[in-house]
Amino acid sequence: MSVLKLKAVSGENPNDTLKRETVNLGNGSDVVYIQRLIPSDQSWKWFHYLDKHIPWTRPTIRVFGKSFLQPRDTCYVATPGLTELTYSGYQPHAYSWEDYPPLKDILDAVHKALPGSSFNSLLLNRYNGGNDYVGWHSDDEKLYGPMPEIASLTLGCERDFVLKKKPCKKSSDGSDEPARKRLKKGSHDGDQHTFRLRHGSLLVMRGYTQRDWIHSVPKRAKAEATRINLTFRKVF
Numbered sequence: 658m659s660v661l662k663l664k665a666v667s668g669e670n671p672n673d674t675l676k677r678e679t680v681n682l683g684n685g686s687d688v689v690y691i692q693r694l695i696p697s698d699q700s701w702k703w704f705h706y707l708d709k710h711i712p713w714t715r716p717t718i719r720v721f722g723k724s725f726l727q728p729r730d731t732c733y734v735a736t737p738g739l740t741e742l743t744y745s746g747y748q749p750h751a752y753s754w755e756d757y758p759p760l761k762d763i764l765d766a767v768h769k770a771l772p773g774s775s776f777n778s779l780l781l782n783r784y785n786g787g788n789d790y791v792g793w794h795s796d797d798e799k800l801y802g803p804m805p806e807i808a809s810l811t812l813g814c815e816r817d818f819v820l821k822k823k824p825c826k827k828s829s830d831g832s833d834e835p836a837r838k839r840l841k842k843g844s845h846d847g848d849q850h851t852f853r854l855r856h857g858s859l860l861v862m863r864g865y866t867q868r869d870w871i872h873s874v875p876k877r878a879k880a881e882a883t884r885i886n887l888t889f890r891k892v893f
């Protein structure tokens with residue numbers, strides 16, 4: 658495992674006091690972590706609203722040919738008319754931003770923190786304690802384009818977010834290229850980085866992170882409380 662070197666930099670706006678840590682993963686991939694994007698009391702207000710009002714479901718998904726109950730609750734929100742999202746054989750219903758007005762305020766806060774961003778879809782996850790998790794995967798669905806920017810907001814219980822490099826395989830011309838699809842838990846090749854995602858924090862994956870890296874939120878016996886995660890994405 659490599660030693661994680663964090664570079665603290667300020668935002669693009671000189672008046673912006675938000676501390677950003679940028680981790681250069683190499684080969685055009687990087688991660689930005691803003692530990693205190695949303696003040697704690699505002700984050701709790703949004704947490705309680707979403708916990709109560711979002712129509713959470715726990716769908717059956719298919720991974721490596723087997724059916725599983727997804728190990729966390731989920732909900733999908735998107736601007737009308739976009740290509741529909743399908744992952745692990747599951748196509749979530751797309752609710753609209755207007756159905757849950759605080760989502761528009763959260764989206765505004767994320768857009769303000771990331772100048773130039775224009776997210777139009779949102780996948781929400783709710784982890785009801787440390788047994789809920791998301792396994793190793795990358796968000797490399799075609800509808801997000803080749804270099805998606807994905808911004809992930811955490812509300813509630815802190816959890817670890819782990820990034821691991823995809824194993825390289827030799828292509829027919831002899832050059833190394835990353836394996837593209839979802840990988841089995843336990844496979845390992847190369848660097849690994851862990852971020853402790855705090856209440857009110859924002860983690861942003863950029864560049865080729867989805868092509869070259871996989872990520873997970875592993876089970877954690879000590880994480881007893883609920884965590885709500887919002888991942889903002891742009892569908893092209």
Ligand SMILES: O=C(O)CCC(=O)C(=O)O
Binds near residue numbers: 791
């Ligand atoms: O909960 C998180 O921080 C990650 C969620 C995630 O990986 C996903 O929705 O694809």
